[in-house]
Amino acid sequence: MTTRVDGRNADDLRPVTIERGWSAQAEGSALISFGGTRVLCTASFTNGVPRWLSGKGSGWVTAEYAMLPRATNSRNDRESVKGKIGGRTHEISRLIGRSLRAIIDLKALGENTIVIDCDVLQADGGTRTAAITGAYVALADSIEWARERKFIGQKAVPLIDTVAAVSVGIIDGEPMLDLAYTEDVRAETDMNVVATGRGLFVEVQGTAERAPFDRRELNELLDLAVAGTDTLAEFQRTALGIDLPGATR
Amino acid sequence: MTTRVDGRNADDLRPVTIERGWSAQAEGSALISFGGTRVLCTASFTNGVPRWLSGKGSGWVTAEYAMLPRATNSRNDRESVKGKIGGRTHEISRLIGRSLRAIIDLKALGENTIVIDCDVLQADGGTRTAAITGAYVALADSIEWARERKFIGQKAVPLIDTVAAVSVGIIDGEPMLDLAYTEDVRAETDMNVVATGRGLFVEVQGTAERAPFDRRELNELLDLAVAGTDTLAEFQRTALGIDLPGATR
Amino acid sequence: MTTRVDGRNADDLRPVTIERGWSAQAEGSALISFGGTRVLCTASFTNGVPRWLSGKGSGWVTAEYAMLPRATNSRNDRESVKGKIGGRTHEISRLIGRSLRAIIDLKALGENTIVIDCDVLQADGGTRTAAITGAYVALADSIEWARERKFIGQKAVPLIDTVAAVSVGIIDGEPMLDLAYTEDVRAETDMNVVATGRGLFVEVQGTAERAPFDRRELNELLDLAVAGTDTLAEFQRTALGIDLPGATR
Amino acid sequence: MTTRVDGRNADDLRPVTIERGWSAQAEGSALISFGGTRVLCTASFTNGVPRWLSGKGSGWVTAEYAMLPRATNSRNDRESVKGKIGGRTHEISRLIGRSLRAIIDLKALGENTIVIDCDVLQADGGTRTAAITGAYVALADSIEWARERKFIGQKAVPLIDTVAAVSVGIIDGEPMLDLAYTEDVRAETDMNVVATGRGLFVEVQGTAERAPFDRRELNELLDLAVAGTDTLAEFQRTALGIDLPGATR
């Protein structure tokens, strides 16, 4: 097995840290890092739901992703200055929202809304997967915050599982886990996998960047990814404390 | 195997038609239908490339997807009136573009640009997969148009494969091919698969809409999808004529 | 009298076709062609009116016009991508709306709203006049659709006349009917005339593109136009069936 | 003949004033009033043309129309605040530009650009016709300004005629000239006519607001309008001095 630029093996994650409660303002928050990628995830809890959901006894969880202009190696113009949100930003925001809703029982959440903001402070590949993984921690904390304030019942179980995400890719023909930016740009194929703590898939998004891939390669990538999300689920449990609702496996 | 609302088996495509050359104005075009879904695909060929590619001896292929306001059962506001493009539109435009570039040799295309517009005239599920499948036909014709006018050399082979796409999903626990709209809204999981005529994957996008899915389900969906894209590749070959460059398998 | 590029006489329309009910989704629809110009017109019926009309016992009819990016000989950027609607688009949308309202009794329509979308799939001159002529057919069908579902009373007569439109222009000093694109760009003066089945004017918009025109020329253009809209009204009656409310003359 | 609210006869203009040179900054300017309607017209002369005209030996004249938010009886939101220009504003800007270009020899103007801004300071009907009439004065002065500075040759005759505009309409069945706002809202039909000093038509825009109109009514409106633009041309000549190039009849 090839050793990678930063000394990792093909099936190693980069160092992961989760600073839970980084923000003093939000109802839940986490500053997560996957190597040089750092994402600040905050959860904003509101009692009530958007009008289209009103009176249906169900809550809502949504997410917004963005990158600071100088998170990357060269500066990008702000989307607020350009006056419109790019396709990539839209796409990732939607992915994070879907991923979180997959492990939420919206009925158990009651008529409450949680908005998760994932702002990339520093980017080195895998920003969307770090965002999903950190977003889960902020989400879980905001639910406990709301439970303490009686917005959510003592016995309600809105979180039915954990969720984490990781990237995998094929570089020089070899499948690798958790690509850093320099790896990502060289990958023939890359895939983002979102999986629950129980090991079920929420999203599988594989893209042939340079060369279409076959079924065997797809399978190898999925194997690597599932091992990665399992490890990330451990980090989440450690950050949150083992007996949080939904975090048991 | 369950019979579906429209009488199909789980592994049946809806009726497929491809009207090649529908537009008198474009360099290549196709009006494609997958059942009640109808997409007009036009290819606009320009000699020259965007500034960022200039002088690199390479061409460019990109795509834009949009839906007429009353393509669907109830009217949607126009994105031009709203003044911004929605996340879904962005996402699909990017997917179509990536899918086409996966089977194009941009060097062989030379410093030429092809823009594929996919406008959904009527929508009944699977608009993005119909768009990709029709876009390939428009693209292929625009390349021949350009070859006749010497913008592309007689021996250049810009098209290195065909590409088609199909949706699959799990409904009431059963994997099904090519979901119509009413099926799509009921699916627990749905997946769009883009594959080449040689049977390689270009994109695999699986999403748990209601329930996370396991590895066995994922495999069954992929089996169905590959059979579907094989059939679609036949339709493309028939529409274009069998000996088109890149269309042989 | 000069013979025109396509063999027509100065007072000939181009071939007109109206495919009524082209869309399976809309409450009324027509794909109309004036020669190479093809416009898809759909009517979206909603029970209820915009807030500013609410409670006044009156309905509303409005229209939106747009062109596919490759309807024309060279591709135009999408207005959704540019983030704003151009002046020409605005102008034509307003013209279509006014033209339809001129033959509608909004009180008889009751508190219902009909939005007519006119999307130009292929453009070869006269897109606004084809749009108005096709929009009438979609509008008429949507009213019958609503009547069958009791949104409109059995005896209500919302349509008080038919309406159609045609372009006329002076080319090389000679007045001509229904200009194709290549004629339109050469015209010294062009005029769009919207007239009812009873032969009354709804809109007369004459513009000196190259040379101001005198009263005699204006009169000749109006004569040609009225003959043209009379013929178009026949096509509308044929498409809809002769005894439709308001379509009798 | 009916006497009107303000005591005018059906064929009377409202009091017209033209303050030539109102702006100290612009190359040409006029503050024009038609009764309570007051429009500030400024001409901005630039040596050079937009890129698409460059090197063709021809100049360009264009116009922008806008209304102050409290020009009207109740305040309208600013288009800059709304972030987009309304259809009506677009339509009128385009009309003014076309009207001026109809009496300009763009070749004689040379590679120079003139932008006419027409800002309505107070509105009481007929803002577009006052704007066109005042714009001509600002345009004529900016051409003389440029001639003095040798941007335009001593013998060049860019202005080949004068141009003025007036509204006419049918109220309670009677054709009337130069409608004030309260008349405009009651009119069954209204028409804006742009005509040259030589009496030729540049634009004829008749719209049935409440009832379609017949040929006889159209003719009566045109008679009234031409008398009105003749009188306005006199006001223009008086404001500018009788021997200005192009202003002779």
Place this chain on the structure above:
Amino acid sequence: MTTRVDGRNADDLRPVTIERGWSAQAEGSALISFGGTRVLCTASFTNGVPRWLSGKGSGWVTAEYAMLPRATNSRNDRESVKGKIGGRTHEISRLIGRSLRAIIDLKALGENTIVIDCDVLQADGGTRTAAITGAYVALADSIEWARERKFIGQKAVPLIDTVAAVSVGIIDGEPMLDLAYTEDVRAETDMNVVATGRGLFVEVQGTAERAPFDRRELNELLDLAVAGTDTLAEFQRTALGIDLPGATR
């Protein structure tokens, strides 16, 4: 003391004129000039308040500032055409609003809203200070208009003071009052001071354009400015009549 380009002393204002009631449409208005700077200020009075203030027994006063495209020596693109409002426009609108609210008792105004529009018709430096000074006159008149119509009680005193503004700056080391445009661009430091008729400060905005300034210079600028706003308050009292509520000192 240096004599200035236009013959003024360092502590002289330019000629000030205030045409009260310039607009026939607005509830209060003033066309104010500071030398070559001319600003049309209109007040739009509405009974009622924005939703966020509703039911609190308090009124609202806000302002919008804008410049005609050819107010300045060379033409600027319209903000409506650019589709967004520039930072400078925003900043000045906010400054005018704050300045007016500083001398308004919003409780005494009752649940009424006044919007002040300040449109610069001609610009020669000091547009924001002229706007504030003229806005006060329009505001005062609109309050009397509302009092006559019983929207404001006979004994209510919404205006608790007058407010005026002036610019000061340091040019070649010398403090000067009311800078014209050519002076403004040369100033090392410039400051806008908004003060009430009682001589209290509402805003002090000093900016080092070329060289930071020390405490002594700051003090000299403030001395000049207060003398200037005192004189402007006299002009306001003269324009409005001496016994207007709040205008006494």
Place this chain on the structure above:
Amino acid sequence: MTTRVDGRNADDLRPVTIERGWSAQAEGSALISFGGTRVLCTASFTNGVPRWLSGKGSGWVTAEYAMLPRATNSRNDRESVKGKIGGRTHEISRLIGRSLRAIIDLKALGENTIVIDCDVLQADGGTRTAAITGAYVALADSIEWARERKFIGQKAVPLIDTVAAVSVGIIDGEPMLDLAYTEDVRAETDMNVVATGRGLFVEVQGTAERAPFDRRELNELLDLAVAGTDTLAEFQRTALGIDLPGATR
């Protein structure tokens, strides 16, 4: 002297921390905190200048300020989602840029551009003053970065002074330094002062939020502010190391 909510005296700053080099991607960076306010400042250095400065031998420094949506106690919509930048954001971005340019010798910078991004991660009052103070540190580091890479000469002195900023305000009649958010909303008057390490003023922006202020109050606020910026300059020198160019006093 009153003790404040957090135990400070009226003339105390909140705890200040400056984490220099927080970002691994930017050419200079600092994470600065004033109590609960935390701002990430990054400097992006580019060799070359905007077109309008090209060839003049001078550099450019500009800044952009923004706030994360959940920096504050309740979530604000993103400006990128709203599609436009608010007036407050514009105003602060411009203030930061001007403040930095006041202590930069743009000629000595050469034809280089530095963009400072100040993103508020957590807000508790004084975000603009923390941003300016941190921006200076990022700016200084980016200049040394550029000097090492020879984009700036060894002997060039682009930084001619340091710059820092602090807020002051009057609460219950008492002047106080460095207002936290809860103090800021209660202040009768607040003022932001930007001053150089040499003690000169760059900006003085005093605003009467509730009550106009007199000359004596203005003087007391200035005294407090200058003491505050002096202390902040010490923090900057400590963070950067004492002998940095321009940092000596």
